[in-house]
Each structure stands twice: as structure tokens, then as C-alpha cells.
Amino acid sequence: MTIPFNNTASSRFLHGFTDLATLEKNGPVVVTQGEGIYVQDTTGKRYLDANSGLWNAVAGFDHPELIETMVAQTRKFPTYHAFFGRVPEPAVALADKLIEVSPFDRGKVYFTNSGSEANDTMVKMLWMLNRARGKPERRKIVTRVNSYHGVTVATASMTGKAYNGHFGLPLPDFLHADCPHYWRYGEAGESEGDFTARMARNLEDLIHREGPDTIAGFFAEPVMGAGGVIPPSKGYFEAIRPILRKYDIPLIADEVICGFGRTGEMWGSDTYRMEPDAIIASKCITAGYFPMGAILLSGPLADDIMDVSRTIEEFPHGFTAGAHPVGCAVALKAIDLIRNGGLLDNVRRVAPQFNAHLARLAKHPNIGEARGIGLMGALELVADKALKTPLPADLQVSERLANEALRNGLIVRPLGASIVLAPPFISRNEDIDAIFQLLESSLDNVLAKV
Known part of the structure; x- marks a missing residue:
């Protein structure tokens, strides 16, 4: 059954840990399938999931041996x-x-x-x-x-x-x-x-x-x-x-x-x-x-x-x-x-590039801290870098950034004033680059409006 992508798509579904204003405005992303590090919604749109689902889909969404x-x-x-x-x-x-x-x-x-x-x-x-x-x-x-x-x-x-x-x-x-x-x-x-x-x-x-x-x-x-x-x-x-x-x-x-x-x-x-x-x-x-x-x-x-x-x-x-x-x-x-199947080895292989991107973004005037280890990281958004002053809460900048990224085909997670990344362990170096390219583009678009 195909469910339309609109704000009535989950009228009977109670969403946990979801910004309800965004949900009521945009409706849910109803996900139907996955391939590698990507998931797809009912409209056929694909998203690079930079959060491994909820930290856990480390082998991607269609690993044949697990299935x-x-x-x-x-x-x-x-x-x-x-x-x-x-x-x-x-x-x-x-x-x-x-x-x-x-x-x-x-x-x-x-x-x-x-x-x-x-x-x-x-x-x-x-x-x-x-x-x-x-x-x-x-x-x-x-x-x-x-x-x-x-x-x-x-x-x-x-x-x-x-x-x-x-x-x-x-x-x-x-x-x-x-x-x-x-x-x-x-x-x-x-x-x-x-x-x-x-x-x-x-x-x-x-x-x-x-x-x-x-x-x-x-x-x-x-x-x-x-x-x-x-x-x-x-x-x-x-x-x-x-x-x-x-x-x-x-x-x-x-x-x-x-x-x-x-x-x-x-x-x-x-x-x-x-x-x-x-x-x-x-x-x-x-x-x-x-x-x-x-x-x-x-x-x-x-x-x-x-x-x-x-x-x-x-x-x-x-x-x-x-x-x-x-x-x-x-x-x-x-x-x-x-x-033994290479997943942990790959984390160690791509983590330096992942963390290098985080370190580079730490220089951004609205990134107060870029922190991470292995394949988990966060960017904390601020109004004043020197004073570590948060952006006004009513602007909901991290939520807006996550929504902009979603429109651009990237799934990231807003947590308070931060954006969190936790890519699957099967991610390649080019996937890491793609994550940050989409994220930076989304960041620029959101900050230009606030």
C-alpha cells in the first residue's frame, strides 16, 4: 500500500521524540526500503542516512548475510x-x-x-x-x-x-x-x-x-x-x-x-x-x-x-x-x-576522514564545538563563538538544519543545539565526503535565513 507524503499520512500513529510542529507542517517521511546506507520513502526519494537509523544499522539496510x-x-x-x-x-x-x-x-x-x-x-x-x-x-x-x-x-x-x-x-x-x-x-x-x-x-x-x-x-x-x-x-x-x-x-x-x-x-x-x-x-x-x-x-x-x-x-x-x-x-x-567481516576495520579506515571534516567545520563562525571519536560526532551551533552563546532557542536552528538536510536527501539528527552524525560502519570515504557536502550546503542555507 502506498501512503502519500503529507501531514495526514500518520494520523493514527503516535510519534515519539518528534518535533510536532514540523510533523504537522510537513508530515512524516514514510520509509519503505533501504539499500546500503540509503533509505527510500513512498515517493521514491532516497536519503543518505548519516545516523545509521538510530545509531544501530551499522551494516546498512540490506546486508545479505544478516538477512x-x-x-x-x-x-x-x-x-x-x-x-x-x-x-x-x-x-x-x-x-x-x-x-x-x-x-x-x-x-x-x-x-x-x-x-x-x-x-x-x-x-x-x-x-x-x-x-x-x-x-x-x-x-x-x-x-x-x-x-x-x-x-x-x-x-x-x-x-x-x-x-x-x-x-x-x-x-x-x-x-x-x-x-x-x-x-x-x-x-x-x-x-x-x-x-x-x-x-x-x-x-x-x-x-x-x-x-x-x-x-x-x-x-x-x-x-x-x-x-x-x-x-x-x-x-x-x-x-x-x-x-x-x-x-x-x-x-x-x-x-x-x-x-x-x-x-x-x-x-x-x-x-x-x-x-x-x-x-x-x-x-x-x-x-x-x-x-x-x-x-x-x-x-x-x-x-x-x-x-x-x-x-x-x-x-x-x-x-x-x-x-x-x-x-x-x-x-x-x-x-x-x-x-571479522571488515566492519570495524572500515570504521578505523574512514574515521580519520570523518573527524577531519568535523575539525574543519570547527572553524565555522557558528560552530562552537565540533566533537567526536570513531564514527560518531556532533556540531554544536552558537551565536557567539568566543562566548559560547547559544542561538536563540525559538529559532530552532538545529531542527531547521535537520529539515533542510532532509530536503537535500540527507538524514541527520538534531539534539538540542547540536547536529549529530553517526554513519553506518560500511560507509566509504566518498560517502563521508557526501555527508559533509550536503550538511554544509544545508547549514549555509539555514544560516542565511536566520
């Missing part, structure tokens, strides 16, 4: 659960593979349907663990301002975004430490090293104020993705890790966006020397071809969870489609393509 794997597993065994001691064969193989490629020498894996569910499950694990230890008051979860961890009630409480106030969140016991964004929050005359030291001091002060024996865990993205691609300040994780260890607070790496190659390493944890106690994974785990999330528990943390579960005869938690056989088979193929 063949999905079809073959569907024919062999299309659905099952992982309750009551039964488990699909691909889930066992995937758990083994994930620990093999993780920073952990041993551990366990728990499967969910999304990153939100994985983070939510990890919170429940920590709460369960501390109650069993006789420390039920140890349940506060610390994340960071501008972080993103999901949309369930718990993970929205973890997410350090103001929009969650519309839901009456965060819930009690969810705390937000400083955002380690040196360009935005560094003080006058403060070096990056001094800024990192202040972030560490402030975190320890927060722990003291709340009470170390009330904190269950600290969750952090290696790079804040939905915060606007914000890498941590230099030495950040090396500075805070000893503090967390001092107070026996687990560090959970939210690798939903960074994991499986986005930063140029298999894990963002490796890129930034996080040394986490657990890893949350999703998105690229299946290259976006199947909904899946996973919790990778380090050996010691896995031992603790198992000990507690034995005392009550089970781990009383689960999702009907967690460890889905088709998803697990696809994930095994996606991980193989990333590690």
Missing part, C-alpha cells in the same frame, strides 16, 4: 523463551561469544529486548543484591546530567534530561552527577586536567552527602550519545574509578550506543579505560536487524547474582522474547561481521 541468517533461523526454529531451564541454542552460543569479546575474562549474560530493559534489569539486580547482603538502604543509582539510559520508569529516572520532568521523574533514589563536558562546563582559566579533577571531587562530595552505604551503582556511557556525542574530559574515568572502588560502588558501562565498534574499538570501555563491573549492550549487537539488549556481568558480579538467586531458588525476572533464537542468531552474525 540470510534471519531467514535460515526462522525456518529452523523461529521462536522460544528462556524460562524454566530451557534456552534456545543460539542464545547459549551468543552468551559465550559476548563474554569472549568483552573486557571480562569470565562472566554471565542476560538478554532483554532493548537497552532500556537491560539498564532497568541491571538496577533490579543491584537492588536485589544489596537486599540479600543486608543493605536494603543501598539502592540509590547515580548517573550524570545530560546522560541517556532509556525510557522505562527507572531508566527515564536515570536519564539526565529535563523532559522527563513532564512525567514527574526522576523517582526518588536516582541522582545525577556532573556532566563531564569540558567545553561547555569548564570554568574560565580552568585546564582540562583541572576540570577532570573537579568532576572527580564533586562526585566524591555527592557520595559523601548521600552516604556511601546508600548508593547501589554508578551508570555511565563511555561517550554520551543522546546528550549530543559528548566524549568525557581527558582522564575522566581514570579519575573516578578509584573513587567508586573506594566506596564499593559498581561501575556499569552503558554501551548501548558505543558498543561493538562505534568509537573505533570494540567497546567504548576500552577506548576510555573504564574497567567496568558490567556492560549494557543493545543497538549494534544485531546491527539493528532485530530488537535485543544484553547485560554482560563480570565474573565477580555474576557470582554474587547467582549466590543471591540460589537463596530464593531463582532469578525472578525475565522477558518473553528475551534470548529470542532469531535475534541471537542475527547477533552472532553481526558480531562476526564487525570483528
Whole structure:
């Protein structure tokens, strides 16, 4: 069925995270198919998707091996659960593979349907663990301002975004430490090293104020993705890790966006020397071809969870489609393509050119900061470069820029005052050039009007 491209095309569809004024004016882009790094709408127009769908379609939109794997597993065994001691064969193989490629020498894996569910499950694990230890008051979860961890009630409480106030969140016991964004929050005359030291001091002060024996865990993205691609300040994780260890607070790496190659390493944890106690994974785990999330528990943390579960005869938690056989088979193929099929190698090959374009645009008078690593980057728009003054919010410049890019056949993402880029891992150097050529043309057109 062909759906016309107009503002009535999705009158019954409720859009999330969508600027409604734009939607009501232009209507949705109803996407019908994809080829490589391009998608196509119902009018036949093609768009270069410079955001890999939603960070996750790293192998493009029609990868034959992923499709063949999905079809073959569907024919062999299309659905099952992982309750009551039964488990699909691909889930066992995937758990083994994930620990093999993780920073952990041993551990366990728990499967969910999304990153939100994985983070939510990890919170429940920590709460369960501390109650069993006789420390039920140890349940506060610390994340960071501008972080993103999901949309369930718990993970929205973890997410350090103001929009969650519309839901009456965060819930009690969810705390937000400083955002380690040196360009935005560094003080006058403060070096990056001094800024990192202040972030560490402030975190320890927060722990003291709340009470170390009330904190269950600290969750952090290696790079804040939905915060606007914000890498941590230099030495950040090396500075805070000893503090967390001092107070026996687990560090959970939210690798939903960074994991499986986005930063140029298999894990963002490796890129930034996080040394986490657990890893949350999703998105690229299946290259976006199947909904899946996973919790990778380090050996010691896995031992603790198992000990507690034995005392009550089970781990009383689960999702009907967690460890889905088709998803697990696809994930095994996606991980193989990333590690052995050239995808991670290609990230490393084209990332220098991607980041060179970002660095060049940093000289633009209305780009306050161009930041990125691997194949993830952002351009933050400002009115005054020296003072870092944002453009007036009512101008909606990033939204207008994203809409102009869309008209020009390029998909980018507006995030606050920033434009975010996260191209698929299969992108070639000429694709990177095309992305920035279209983006710069769109930028010039929008700024000429404002």
C-alpha cells in the first residue's frame, strides 16, 4: 500500500521524540526500503542516512548475510523463551561469544529486548543484591546530567534530561552527577586536567552527602550519545574509578550506543579505560536487524547474582522474547561481521576522514564545538563563538538544519543545539565526503535565513 507524503499520512500513529510542529507542517517521511546506507520513502526519494537509523544499522539496510541468517533461523526454529531451564541454542552460543569479546575474562549474560530493559534489569539486580547482603538502604543509582539510559520508569529516572520532568521523574533514589563536558562546563582559566579533577571531587562530595552505604551503582556511557556525542574530559574515568572502588560502588558501562565498534574499538570501555563491573549492550549487537539488549556481568558480579538467586531458588525476572533464537542468531552474525567481516576495520579506515571534516567545520563562525571519536560526532551551533552563546532557542536552528538536510536527501539528527552524525560502519570515504557536502550546503542555507 502506498501512503502519500503529507501531514495526514500518520494520523493514527503516535510519534515519539518528534518535533510536532514540523510533523504537522510537513508530515512524516514514510520509509519503505533501504539499500546500503540509503533509505527510500513512498515517493521514491532516497536519503543518505548519516545516523545509521538510530545509531544501530551499522551494516546498512540490506546486508545479505544478516538477512540470510534471519531467514535460515526462522525456518529452523523461529521462536522460544528462556524460562524454566530451557534456552534456545543460539542464545547459549551468543552468551559465550559476548563474554569472549568483552573486557571480562569470565562472566554471565542476560538478554532483554532493548537497552532500556537491560539498564532497568541491571538496577533490579543491584537492588536485589544489596537486599540479600543486608543493605536494603543501598539502592540509590547515580548517573550524570545530560546522560541517556532509556525510557522505562527507572531508566527515564536515570536519564539526565529535563523532559522527563513532564512525567514527574526522576523517582526518588536516582541522582545525577556532573556532566563531564569540558567545553561547555569548564570554568574560565580552568585546564582540562583541572576540570577532570573537579568532576572527580564533586562526585566524591555527592557520595559523601548521600552516604556511601546508600548508593547501589554508578551508570555511565563511555561517550554520551543522546546528550549530543559528548566524549568525557581527558582522564575522566581514570579519575573516578578509584573513587567508586573506594566506596564499593559498581561501575556499569552503558554501551548501548558505543558498543561493538562505534568509537573505533570494540567497546567504548576500552577506548576510555573504564574497567567496568558490567556492560549494557543493545543497538549494534544485531546491527539493528532485530530488537535485543544484553547485560554482560563480570565474573565477580555474576557470582554474587547467582549466590543471591540460589537463596530464593531463582532469578525472578525475565522477558518473553528475551534470548529470542532469531535475534541471537542475527547477533552472532553481526558480531562476526564487525570483528571479522571488515566492519570495524572500515570504521578505523574512514574515521580519520570523518573527524577531519568535523575539525574543519570547527572553524565555522557558528560552530562552537565540533566533537567526536570513531564514527560518531556532533556540531554544536552558537551565536557567539568566543562566548559560547547559544542561538536563540525559538529559532530552532538545529531542527531547521535537520529539515533542510532532509530536503537535500540527507538524514541527520538534531539534539538540542547540536547536529549529530553517526554513519553506518560500511560507509566509504566518498560517502563521508557526501555527508559533509550536503550538511554544509544545508547549514549555509539555514544560516542565511536566520
